Amino acid sequence: MKFLRFESEAAAREVFGLHFVDGAWPAYFATAAVDVVGLVMRPTGEMVDGVPVMAAVPGWHINLSERVPELEPYEVEAPATPDRVFAGSDDVAPPRVPARVTRRQARQALALAGLFAAVQPAIDAIPDPQQRQLAQIEWDDSQDFERERPLLIELGHAIGLDDAGIDALFIRAGGL
Numbered sequence: 001m002k003f004l005r006f007e008s009e010a011a012a013r014e015v016f017g018l019h020f021v022d023g024a025w026p027a028y029f030a031t032a033a034v035d036v037v038g039l040v041m042r043p044t045g046e047m048v049d050g051v052p053v054m055a056a057v058p059g060w061h062i063n064l065s066e067r068v069p070e071l072e073p074y075e076v077e078a079p080a081t082p083d084r085v086f087a088g089s090d091d092v093a094p095p096r097v098p099a100r101v102t103r104r105q106a107r108q109a110l111a112l113a114g115l116f117a118a119v120q121p122a123i124d125a126i127p128d129p130q131q132r133q134l135a136q137i138e139w140d141d142s143q144d145f146e147r148e149r150p151l152l153i154e155l156g157h158a159i160g161l162d163d164a165g166i167d168a169l170f171i172r173a174g175g176l
Contacts (some may be wrong), residue, residue, distance in 0.1 A: 002032070002067050004074040004165040004166070005059040009038065012060045019175060030175045031095055031168070033065035097167045098174040099147055109173035114160050122158035145173075 006012035016034075019026040025036045040061050041082040046053040064071065101109070110116040123139055135151055145152055147170050156166040 002064040003076050004062045004077045009060045028175045032068050035063040037061040090109045095171045097170050100144045101173040105173040108176045117161040156170050
């Protein structure tokens with residue numbers, strides 16, 4: 001678990017800006033699960049009518065399931081006595097593989113993985129001219145890429161990815 005602190009919610013929103021979906025905080029940033037905590041309250045040690053007086057810890061707080069290099073400047077030490085309790089398990093669910101990602105997300109994920117340049121040669125290597133043309137049209141003109149499309153799976157294998165690698169690429173793309 002990685003703990004992040006920003007000056008304010010606005011500062012956090014600025015850093016996470018490209019990852020918002022319909023104005024909502026993202027569930028994932030790259031492959032890390034995102035838990036937006038917001039304001040953290042701690043007891044001051046004072047009591048009023050038997051109820052502890054609480055005060056806000058400075059900053060806006062977000063927890064991640066793992067380190068994300070772009071967010072390391074905002075990491076803070078783990079709390080000495082973390083007391084946030086979730087109903088049920090504290091296990092982080094594995095990232096969900098998106099059924100589809102946008103063209104931009106797919107191409108950026110391929111570029112970040114160092115695989116973007118391998119796609120065109122894989123298309124060019126398709127022996128059947130009609131299938132090659134259909135693949136080229138799909139690569140050039142698709143607005144979205146669907147995880148279960150047979151052509152996408154074939155191209156993924158052609159550039160060296162197994163099914164788990166394709167899933168990982170889709171998860172990464174979904175976070176962009």
